[in-house]
Amino acid sequence: MDYVIRVENLKKSFGSRIVLDGISLNVKRRESYVVIGGSGSGKSVLVKCILGLVKPKSGTVEINGQNMMHLPQRAIFQTLLKCGVLFQGGALFDSLNVIENISFGLIYGYGKSIKEAYRIAMEKLELVDLGVEIAKAYPAELSGGMKKRVALARAIATDPDVIFFDEPTTGLDPVTSGTINELIVKCTKEIGISALSITHDIKSLKRISDRIGFLYKGKIIWEGTNSELTTTDNPYIRQFVDGTPNGPFSH
């Protein structure tokens, strides 16, 4: 099987607090895998561990067949060149304007000329439904939703093979959310990018996911497709999807 991301028995704790307690998951090529789970359950930490930004305690992570744990620095950067990452908080460089932010990876990672990089960046800006008039604005001058979309444009600017999206639609209005969902679907279905996303947004989840993993108490306790999500009688999933106050979460 051709896996783009392979995670095996990943463990991570901060001090005495265990956050990831043996996570295993695989993302196939051209698949859109979505991780769901309660706030603070460790979804963002999971993505950071996979990318090597946070050092896990134990376990294996492979991206595109490269074992991220045992690679030299240079090879890690080579692998990351093929990844696009959207951070939950956007993580835009606030000393750079929008266009410089989006073209950053093209210029510094791929060594493209500034003119070429700006041209591509403008295209991506349009893809996320933002006008060229904000190209020269700085992140501090943007609204939360605009920041998120600029960060999304930056994540896909280099045409990566794998994308990691941490809550791509949080903080967006329903219409923009819809646009972003379509963009993600386009990336995975038409262009064939593999995706590992995180979301709280059930509507977005149903639109963008091929497979879903449910993270609870440091483990993936349920895995299944979209239709299985609607039919499953797993009480955790039911409560999470329906958002009812009473259920196993409440204990």
Add this chain to the structure above:
Amino acid sequence: MCFKNRRMFLVRIGGLFLAFLSAIGNVTMFSVNSIVSGIMPPYYLKQIVQQAIQIGYFSLPVVGMTALFAGMAMTLQCFSGFSELTAENAIPSVVMVAMTRELGPVLTALMVAGRLGASMTAEIGTMRVTEQIDALTTLSVNSYKYLVFPRILTGTILLPFLVFIDDVIGILGGYIVGVYYLNFNAANYIHNTFASMKMWDVGSGLIKGAVFGFWICLMGCYHGYFSKGGAEGVGRSTTNSVVSSSIMILLLDCVLTFVLF
């Protein structure tokens, strides 16, 4: 009881000593990483130029101002002491030696530590806690090379220039007080300033400047890079950065004076 207390005391001392050693190790690793990644191509010239402008140009007003006042005060103080011994003629050369060997490098370094060291820590620390440094990594850019190396490089190269300017302005301040307030003869004052001047007075100050510049920028980046815990954490790192720079500036000054003279 007494025995137990003494043991606890030793354990504490041991713990502090180990923490001290590991801090030295971390700082060393950090600087080696930055320099090694920085000297390998490609070079981020834009980053280096930006830092050069920050460090070299925008520090001038603060550095110049402190030097002027220090030179003036120094001359006044010398006068009140030296006039009792009727040794007024020694004042210009004393001011010159004090400025170039000591006050120039130390004052410049302390001002730069407060102005630049702090802003480096705040900027890099904010980038750390808002995940911008992680974002750099995912965009395949080495953060040591992009953020740290340009700062350390320009700091080390440009601080000696600032020290030199500080020397000149400080001596000028002494001249202004000497000639216009204490009524020295201008030609005599200038002659006495340069009569006993040695290149090594200035040169040793410049060497000190380079060492201080390296240390200030290293501390500024190091504390920022390992910031954690939001805005409060960045504030704490900034304090640590300025304090550790300032203390080390005075300590290094002492050590260097022993070594250089």
